[in-house]
Amino acid sequence: MLAISIQIALTLVTAAVVMSFWRLLRGPDTPDRILALDTLYVNTIALLVLFGIYLGSALFFEAALLIALMGFIGTVALCKYLLRGDIIE
């Protein structure tokens, strides 16, 4: 039961990754691409957590935490660049 639902969930989240990647390619504007990158890292966290349950290994949580930290910093830096033309003033 759990194995089947994890496989269904992996399929769904992979489809979500593909869709946000399509938005990243299509644009049409820069904030759209930043939003797509934001969604991509959240989807990657979901994929990593699912894969950790699937393998029964707690090794992936540090990676997920790091992705959450770096993704947030990246989003803020890109938005600041769009807003001010500079990241660290």
Next chain:
Amino acid sequence: MLEYFLSFLILTGAIFTFIGSLGLLRLKDLFTRLHGPTKATTLGVGCLLIASAVYFSTYTEAISLHEILITLFLFITAPISAHLLAKAALHLDLQSIAKIPENDEVEESGTDAAIIDDIKDSVKESNPASINDTPVPLDETDLQKKP
């Protein structure tokens, strides 16, 4: 029993993540697109992380708290990044499908030119010399000083 509960949490989280990205793909402009992935972040990934925390707390001896940390961090940062994205989109003046609100009552006094005239009138009443429609001509002495 626990297995069914975990399966329910995992499937709910995955479906919400999927719907969030579907909204990102399908909606018309950035301001509507912005709200799809927010649900994916909070409800979708939140459900998955709770499922993971319950799974690793029951099937191994130690209580797993990494997931709670990730959930807390995502819940704090998601509104901040959405707010910054909306600010950037407003700054770049992106296309929005929302209509400009019509306001019949203040139509005469609400236009930009009327507002500017009102401000000029009020300033003239207080200090009549401060506003000149024509720029002040330079003196000839000023022109001679320049090299």
